[in-house]
Amino acid sequence: MLKNEDSSNTDLERGFDGPSIFGHPRGLMTLFFTEMWERFSYYGMRALLILFMTTAVVEGGLGFDDKTSGAIYGLYTMGVYLLALPGGWLADRLFGLKRSVWYGGIIIALGHFTMGLPGILSLFGEGHGNSLTLTPLDTTSFFLGLILIVVGTGLLKPNISSIVGQLYHEGSSKRDAGFSIFYMGINIGGFIAPIICSSFKEVDWHLGFGVAGFGMVLGLIQYKLTAGNLEGKGELAPAESPEEIASRKRLGLFTGITVVVIAALIFLMFQDVISINASAIAEASYTVIGIVTVLFFIYVIFFGGISKDEKRKVLAIAILLCFGALFWSGFEQAGSTLNLFAERFTDRTILGWEIPTGYFQSANSMFIIIFAPVFAALWVWLAKKHLEPSSPMKFAFGLILLGVGFLVMYFAAKIAASGEMAAPSWLMFTYLFHTFGELSLSPVGLSLTTKLAPKKFQGQMMGMWFISVALGNLVAGIIAGEASGGTEEAISQMPDQYMMIVMTVMGAGVLLLLISRPLRKLMGNVR
CATH class of the missing domain: 1.20.1250.20 (MFS general substrate transporter like domains)
Structure with missing residues (x-):
């Protein structure tokens, strides 16, 4: 039912201005x-x-x-x-x-x-x-x-x-x-x-x-x-002063010049004047982003002019973002490593019809639609009983669930390495556990970053959250190049590679559980 209520008191009660729907x-x-x-x-x-x-x-x-x-x-x-x-x-x-x-x-x-x-x-x-x-x-x-x-x-x-x-x-x-x-x-x-x-x-x-x-x-x-x-x-x-108008003009000019320079570089790349090695660029980007991230947190903690309590909270953000980047490096293999596994090693034939590989990429969104309300209700129910896990513990659960998903893939890879095709259920269970991990970690990470960030660095700290996700995506692509079973030798190594991922992410989850108490002290009154 559509409504258009003009009363400012009503707008205040509703929490927004103007016409509404539902x-x-x-x-x-x-x-x-x-x-x-x-x-x-x-x-x-x-x-x-x-x-x-x-x-x-x-x-x-x-x-x-x-x-x-x-x-x-x-x-x-x-x-x-x-x-x-x-x-x-x-x-x-x-x-x-x-x-x-x-x-x-x-x-x-x-x-x-x-x-x-x-x-x-x-x-x-x-x-x-x-x-x-x-x-x-x-x-x-x-x-x-x-x-x-x-x-x-x-x-x-x-x-x-x-x-x-x-x-x-x-x-x-x-x-x-x-x-x-x-x-x-x-x-x-x-x-x-x-x-x-x-x-x-x-x-x-x-x-x-x-x-x-x-x-x-x-x-x-x-x-x-x-x-x-x-x-x-x-x-x-609107710009309210001549200085602000001039500043916007300079920014517009700088943006235009940047676009032209980038376009010129892209043109030279396509003309083979500048040679491109995607693997080398990915490795270099990984290193550069890591160094920039470390330098940023060093600057904020030692030269950012923030209080001792804020420094502790920034350190907590830095630690959690490291675990977050590790999570995304595993989770985002859905579109790369796991997509290739579905294409090459999964029996996708049902009643004579072969399921297109890309259909499996819908699994994560389907599981989120089904289980997001369940997780939200679970946290509320646990909070009422004073049993809700702290944010670091939710992060840890996310990593452990991610590891469980890759443990499923370890057994699927064993089947593939034996020369047989794996059933689609292996991938579906992997995506299910990965979705549970995402629901444990992703919303918490966004919320926690805003709560822990010093006021003068709030926007930049959200930027660092995006950088951790970007870094995880980059690492996921690099891993895909090694763990996708593109050759006979690679197929035989697949189970060990999946087990290495399992041990890495589950080990990180256990480590985070062990340090969750001192981490909570760094976080102060933020859960």
């Missing part, structure tokens, strides 16, 4: 569907990405080896999270949140259509179809499309969440419920996308990429048509 601001529905279609485009393409790179050229893929494909996958998923930092910064200072979401969505759609260009042209008789060799169009459109998607996601992803927060008054009791509804949109998009895009991929790889872009276009259309629901939200505050 007890929440109408703008929430606008953002819900925009984010749903953006996640549709992202997860739909991600389900195909490493499969496309490792598929032979004659079968329509790029024919890259596992190590190169894993490195590219890791760099791409790392870039998506890493560019959220400058994306949020530009929105706050130059574009405004609403325009950043709009521009980001357009760039994402262009990226998907660029990746799908060879397939689109083949429909009109202008493509070369499957060939024994790659053409410049194949590789150029692929890499350019990935770059555009990374840039567009960096603009859209952090800023659409910020607009959701602006829909509600400070301290509104409905804000958490609003975010829960918003995140349900993410998981609906993540659930349907791999199924739809993988189905189109069975016709042509590039059509799968193209339909992912079509989803983003649908999101943009409804975003523009319902933009009135966001009136007064996500706008850039």
